[in-house]
Amino acid sequence: MTITIGMMNGKLVQIIKTAKTVPFSTDTGWVLVCFDFEQAERKKFNFKWVPASTRFEWIREFHF
Numbered sequence: 481m482t483i484t485i486g487m488m489n490g491k492l493v494q495i496i497k498t499a500k501t502v503p504f505s506t507d508t509g510w511v512l513v514c515f516d517f518e519q520a521e522r523k524k525f526n527f528k529w530v531p532a533s534t535r536f537e538w539i540r541e542f543h544f
Contacts, residue, residue: 481544483517487537488530491515495539502529509533 484495494517499510509532516526 483542483544484539485517485542486513486539488513488534490537493517496527498532499529504529507531 486493486495494514496512496514499512500508502510510529511532511534512527512529514524514527516524
């Protein structure tokens with residue numbers, strides 16, 4: 481199992497997945513991030529699609 485974590489605007493976020501297109505926009509290149517990844521799987525609710533051009537301060541992969 482691998483979890484990808486990044487720092488975005490001073491907050492730790494989990495990178496869930498990437499997509500070339502999304503139904504709500506004609507732009508391409510998107511990243512789905514979770515802002516409350518420290519919660520149990522069932523309690524996560526704060527997800528957001530951000531453009532792939534978004535700058536992360538850092539990104540790291542953690543392997544379990």
